[in-house]
Amino acid sequence: MTNSELNRLKDKAFQVFGIFCTFIGLVVLAIFLIDIVVEGAKRLDWDFLTSLPSRRASKAGIMTAWVGTLWILVLTTLIALPLGVAAGVYLEEYGKKGRWANFLEINIANLAGVPSIIYGLLGLEIFVRQMRLGSSLLAGALTLSLLILPIIIVTTREAIKAVPRSIRDGSYALGASKWQTVWNQVLPASFGSILTGIILALSRAVGETAPLIVIGALAYVPFTPSSPLDEFTVLPIQIFNWTSRPQEAFLTNAAAAIIVLLLLTFLLNGIAVYLRNRQQRKVKW
Amino acid sequence: MWLGKTTMPGLLKINSTLRVTEKIIEGLLWLSALITILVTIGIIWVLLSESIGFFKEVSIVEFLTEKEWTPLFANKKFGIMPLVAGTLLTTLIAIAVALPIGLTIAIYLNEYAHARMKQIVKPMLEVLATIPTVVYGFFALTVVTPFLQQFIPGLAGFNALSAGIVMGIMIIPMISSLSEDAISSVPRSLREAAYGMGSTRLQTSFGVMVPAASSGIIVSVILAISRAVGETMIVAVAAGQQPRLTMNPLVPIETITTYIVQVSMGDVPQGSLEYKTIFAAGITLFVFTFALNNLSFWIKKKYQEKYD
Numbered sequence: 001m002t003n004s005e006l007n008r009l010k011d012k013a014f015q016v017f018g019i020f021c022t023f024i025g026l027v028v029l030a031i032f033l034i035d036i037v038v039e040g041a042k043r044l045d046w047d048f049l050t051s052l053p054s055r056r057a058s059k060a061g062i063m064t065a066w067v068g069t070l071w072i073l074v075l076t077t078l079i080a081l082p083l084g085v086a087a088g089v090y091l092e093e094y095g096k097k098g099r100w101a102n103f104l105e106i107n108i109a110n111l112a113g114v115p116s117i118i119y120g121l122l123g124l125e126i127f128v129r130q131m132r133l134g135s136s137l138l139a140g141a142l143t144l145s146l147l148i149l150p151i152i153i154v155t156t157r158e159a160i161k162a163v164p165r166s167i168r169d170g171s172y173a174l175g176a177s178k179w180q181t182v183w184n185q186v187l188p189a190s191f192g193s194i195l196t197g198i199i200l201a202l203s204r205a206v207g208e209t210a211p212l213i214v215i216g217a218l219a220y221v222p223f224t225p226s227s228p229l230d231e232f233t234v235l236p237i238q239i240f241n242w243t244s245r246p247q248e249a250f251l252t253n254a255a256a257a258i259i260v261l262l263l264l265t266f267l268l269n270g271i272a273v274y275l276r277n278r279q280q281r282k283v284k285w
Numbered sequence: 286m287w288l289g290k291t292t293m294p295g296l297l298k299i300n301s302t303l304r305v306t307e308k309i310i311e312g313l314l315w316l317s318a319l320i321t322i323l324v325t326i327g328i329i330w331v332l333l334s335e336s337i338g339f340f341k342e343v344s345i346v347e348f349l350t351e352k353e354w355t356p357l358f359a360n361k362k363f364g365i366m367p368l369v370a371g372t373l374l375t376t377l378i379a380i381a382v383a384l385p386i387g388l389t390i391a392i393y394l395n396e397y398a399h400a401r402m403k404q405i406v407k408p409m410l411e412v413l414a415t416i417p418t419v420v421y422g423f424f425a426l427t428v429v430t431p432f433l434q435q436f437i438p439g440l441a442g443f444n445a446l447s448a449g450i451v452m453g454i455m456i457i458p459m460i461s462s463l464s465e466d467a468i469s470s471v472p473r474s475l476r477e478a479a480y481g482m483g484s485t486r487l488q489t490s491f492g493v494m495v496p497a498a499s500s501g502i503i504v505s506v507i508l509a510i511s512r513a514v515g516e517t518m519i520v521a522v523a524a525g526q527q528p529r530l531t532m533n534p535l536v537p538i539e540t541i542t543t544y545i546v547q548v549s550m551g552d553v554p555q556g557s558l559e560y561k562t563i564f565a566a567g568i569t570l571f572v573f574t575f576a577l578n579n580l581s582f583w584i585k586k587k588y589q590e591k592y593d
Contacts, residue, residue, distance in 0.1 A: 011485040018393025021386045025457050032424045086317035113578035115515025117542050121567045125331040179310045207417025210517035214549045236419045243423050258420050269415050
C-alpha cells in the first residue's frame with residue numbers, strides 16, 4: 001500500500017468514526033427515552049396525575065408535584081423576566097462603555113458559570129432565613145430567578161444587538177427620546193428573540209432540582225400549594241425521592257413522573273425553537 | 286417675547302417631565318443591572334460568613350489534610366479531600382467520555398458532513414443538554430449501572446463510573462458546539478491551503494484546523510470541566526453517599542455537591558457545626574468553578590487567534 005492510499009484509508013476510517021460519534025449520543029438518548037416510556041407508561045394514568053403523594057407506591061400520585069412546578073414556573077417568570085430584560089436593556093443601550101460596563105459583563109459571565117447548588121445555598125441564607133420566607137414557593141422562585149437571570153440578560157442583549165442602527169436613528173430623527181426609542185422600536189423589534197431566550201431559561205428552571213432541595217423544598221407535601229408562601233414540592237424533587245427508594249414500584253413511579261417532566265421541557269423547548277424559526281423567517285433587516 | 290411668555294413655560298414643562306421620567310427609567314434599569322453585582326456579593330458573603338463560623342471550630346489545616354470526612358457520625362472528622370477526590374473522579378470520567386466524542390463530532394460536522402446534515406444534527410444534539418439532570422441520574426442508576434454490571438462483576442450499585450459516563454454524555458453537546466464554533470471560525474484560506482498541498486480531510490483537520498482553533502477548543506473543555514464539577518443530581522442519584530479517598534471508579538463515592546444535597550435532605554439543626562459544613566463544602570466548590578471559569582475567559586481573551 002502506498003503512503004497516499006494509507007492516508008486515504010485513515011481518512012475514511014475517521015469519517016466512519018465521526019458518524020459513529022455523532023450518532024452514539026443520539027442512540028443512547030433514544031435507548032433512555034424508550035426505556036423510560038416502556039417503564040413509565042404502565043403507571044401513567046389520570047389517577048397518577050390527580051393523586052396526592054402516598055407511602056404506597058401504587059397509590060402515590062404527582063398532583064402536588066406538577067402543581068408546584070407550575071407555580072414555580074409562573075412565579076419565576078414574573079420575577080426574572082422584568083429584571084433580566086431591564087438589565088439587558090441597560091447594558092446594551094445605556095451603560096455600554098467603560099470600566100463599569102466591562103466589570104458588569106465579566107460578572108454576569110461568572111454568574112452564568114456558578115453551579116446551581118451554590119444558588120441554593122444563597123437562597124437558603126438570604127430568602128429562607130434572613131427574609132424569613134421559609135421553604136416557600138416564593139423563596140424557591142426567587143432562587144431560580146437569580147439562577148436564570150444571567151441567561152435572560154445575555155439573550156436580551158443579543159436580541160437587542162441584532163436591531164439595526166437605522167431603526168434607532170429613524171426614531172431619534174422623529175424626536176423620540178431614548179426610552180421612547182427603546183420601548184416603541186427596539187423592544188418590539190427584538191421581542192421574538194427575547195421570548196425565545198426566556199422560554200429556554202424557564203425550561204432550565206423547570207428541570208432544576210438541587211437548589212430547591214437546598215432551600216428545603218420537601219418531597220412529601222400532603223396538599224397542593226394555594227399561595228406563594230406555602231411549602232411545596234416539584235416534579236424533579238419527586239422524581240429524585242422516588243429514584244432513591246429501594247422498592248422497584250417507586251422506580252416505575254419515577255419513570256412515569258419523568259415522562260410528564262420531559263413532556264413539559266420538550267414542550268417549552270419546542271415553543272422556543274418554533275418562535276426562533278418564525279422570527280428568522282419574518283425579520284429581514 | 287410675548288409668544289415665549291405663553292408657550293415656552295408649557296413646552297419647558299413637557300420637556301422637563303420627560304427628562305425626569307427618562308432619568309427615573311434609566312435609574313430603574315441601572316438598578317436591575319446592579320442586582321447582578323449584588324448576587325455575586327451575596328454568594329461570596331453567604332459562603333464566607335458561614336464558612337468562617339466553621340473554620341473557627343475546625344482548623345483549615347485539618348480541613349485540607351485530614352483523610353476522612355465524617356461530620357454526620359459520632360466520631361467527627363473534617364477532611365474535604367475525600368469529597369474533592371470523588372468530584373475529580375466523576376469529572377475525569379465525564380471528560381474522558383465527552384472530549385473525544387465531542388471533538389470528533391465538531392470535526393466531522395465541519396470537515397466531512399454536508400451543510401444540510403450539520404443543520405439537522407446540531408439541534409438534535411442540543412436536546413441532550415435540555416434534559417433535566419435528575420433524569421440522567423435515573424438513567425445512570427437504572428440503565429447504565431445494571432448494563433455495566435454484566436461486564437464488570439465488581440461494580441457496586443452506586444459507583445462513580447456510571448455517573449461519570451452519563452455526565453459525559455450530557456456534556457457532549459457543550460464540547461461539540463463550542464469546539465465547532467471555534468473550528469468554523471478558522472478562515473477558509475487555511476483549509477484550502479492544506480487541501481492545495483494534497484492533504485486529506487483528516488490531515489487538514491488535525492494538522493491545520495484543530496491547532497488553529499486550539500484556544501477555542503481548550504475553552505470548551507475548561508467550561509465542560511467546570512460544569513461537571515458543579516453537577517449535582519446525576520452523582521447524587523447514582524454515585525453514592527460514601528466519602529472515600531479513592532480513584533477507584535467501581536465503588537460508591539461522594540462528591541462535594543452530593544454532600545450538600547445529603548445534608549439538605551436530612552434535618553440538621555440550623556447553626557450547628559454540621560449545618561455549617563455545607564457552606565464550607567460550597568465555598569470549596571465555588572473556588573474550583575470560579576477559577577476554571579476565569580481561566581477560560583483569560584484564555585479566550587489572550588489566545589483567541591485573530592484572522593483579519
